[in-house]
Amino acid sequence: MILIKNANIINGSTKDTQKADILIVDDKIEKIAPDIEIENPGLKIIDATGKYVFPSFTDIHCHLREPGFEYKEDIKSGSLSAAAGGFTTICCMPNTNPPIDNRAIVAYVKYRAKEVSPIEVLPVGAITKGLNGEELSEIGFMKQEGIVAISDDGKCVMNANLMRNALLYAKDFSIPVISHCEDTNLSEGGQINLGLVSTVLGLRGIPREAESVIVARDILLAKETKAHLHITHVSTKESIELIRMAKEWGVNVTCDTCPHYISLTEEEVMGFNTNAKVNPPLRTEEDVEALIEAIKDGVIDCIATDHAPHHKDEKNVEFNLAPSGTVGFETAFAVLYTFLVKKKGLDVSKLVELLNINPRRILNLKPNMIEENQKANLVIVDPNREWEVKEEDIVSKSKNSIFLGKKLFSFVETVIYEGKILKKDGEMEC
Template sequence: MERTWCKPLPAADLLITGGRVVDPESGLDDLLDVLVGDGRIVQVGTGLEAGDDVRVVDATGMLVLPGFVDLHAHFRTPGREDEEDIATASAAAAAGGYVAVLGMANTEPVVDSAHTLRGLARQAQDEAVVPLGFYAAITRGLEGRQLTEMCELDEAGAAAFSDDGRPLPTAAIMRRALQYGKMSGRFMALHAEDPSLTAGGQMHEGPASARLGLAGIPSISESLEVARALGVAAYEDAGLHLCHVSTADSVQAIAHAKEAGLRVTTEATPHHLTLVDECVASLDPNLKMSPPLRSESDREALVEALRSGLIDCVATDHAPHAPEEKDVPFEEAPFGCIGLETAFSVLYGGLVASKALDLATLVTRMSAAPARIAGLPAPSVSAGATADLCIVDPSAVWTVTPASLQSRSCNSPWLGQELTGKVRLTVAAGRVAWDDLA
């Protein structure tokens, strides 16, 4: 059944010539032409030709990649359309090279009824340029007490279940959620946080927080909760997805769980993979997120885990906030930053250019790996596949400004900074969703 939706744009007919096609799924890393007809990849090869009515895209010097999949974004719809809506979220996704994005359920109202979920699906069919899917809440109103009508939400097309934004307060409710996940095949995504340890915290607890005089959020506030969740999952022999892993201790716990054969999958964000608590010295409220930016040794552990596959995929945790909310002193600002439009550039410029990660691995972690977790077809630049791809100019340098962003919000940690690598064209579900080349 359908679990992502977008509006019916015309199917693409394109001949993409001379680009470097990097597709770990089909084992390609070569200068090749890609012929797209009626929204499908017809042929990948050299010297390809097409009819007069087919648009030719000269991709010389550019990368042609399978499109990206994001398991973790906040669309702010319903309720906070002043921050983001379905149209702007999907436009931001397209501009970032994404071909499918899942939105979290912590909206106003919460996505805890089939009625609300169906409304979002209809809205995506009317407004989304990239297929969007929706999490349903694990507990009613995200209150952590009563499970939602999960069967009904599953039948209404919930992509998965999560109370993200809030942790599940008890092991008992976590246990029941994981039991349902095991039965239904829908995955449960957990925001691991012990609120008794994070309450009042502003940033990662360490030398930087001490120096800045800001209340700390200790790394054990995450890793203790990760350990508890893994313990419950092991007891139930149930699968589990952990959101935005940020600490070396969590990585350790996940390593042990995977060695023991637990079906746990995990994600890390571009900001936790490239920024650290020391960056918060600027007191830029756009550097305030949950979990917080951690220490350099945590960051290094995350990068190594992403490289090895211990962390399965990149997820943005795209979290738009209105300027009036973020344009306040650090202590008063809400947690969260946007990320859909900068994810690839940040990781390409930050990790691939410095050789901490090779390009093919980054592509897998942003494309096939998250797609598989979500049960979506893995995007691949190969004949017969639906055209889900993006074209990236790896040498383009661009400045992140409000005007450069498709998102309705601009609370980016990279606002005002130069990034290297820019997505020029995105074809999602066989339709041109972003075109910065025409």
């Protein structure tokens, strides 16, 4: 039994904000009311004075690396990292070894998650067998086994006819297609955004059109098939305008971006910082502002971390040899609070839409809500705490954070999933 006192409850809109106590019994919220008093020898009391209490977060796009790359991350370590950041539902991408492209691997991931993860892990199946872009995977069988979407993330399905067929199959099974939009004919060999910084550093650049060309193609395919297309890790203003237009047309398209794309620019790469090597690459200040405006007006539906762990030795090489990716679970909320709420004046309730309501809607999942008789899935955040991202504090097995050394505002102090405390006062308890 847990009693949270003096909670500032943020449920997803300004009108749903309230100050009250929250009583949790077993795995559910039993009562929400001011000044709850109860006598129970086993009662755990958490003082949330001056803090926000949110429904726990859902990440539509992450990489847990198991099976095959457990030296970077595994389902257990990745789940603990997610829990540390307030995420209690995460969707793991299929670029493992072997890839998640058949029902047996889907079953393995679900079994392992049930065995070792303190949170909910939902597999995303591959669009194509072996992620090779040549033949569709067994989408129906994988759906029966429990996938929530299909994607070849990390690779683009370059064959337009194959992508069209994937959309048609996904429509039949009522799941979204998560598209990694990258024309590899344009991006091949590129290291960072094509522009001033790539010129200064002498690195081959990736033109922004590599993303927007495929965004346009997939929007047209979704328009024709009437399937649900989800465009992930959007990074350019042109992509935003295309998605805005598609929504005006009535195309069934949703999209996400990542915390690093709304906060950092290509300047982070100066000094050949391999932790700042991500795919798609960091863009310009103009793109950052366009993404923030798209969040404000609802063109961007949700935030995904694209948590992409890599071993330290893999990043500690020449820039062109380093893999792309940054870990992101543990900094996600603080980055959004710092750069959207504190710096841009976004209402804090908008973060519930971006991290809970919308990602779950995209996946056809019921939203987490802080209401009586609902599952107790909560995150308690101290909005006034400033902290520095340090390697030794990262829970993930890999430490390749793009935000290392940066100071952020707001800290995820306590995380509760189905009535169980996973993190309390900044310390993991699972």
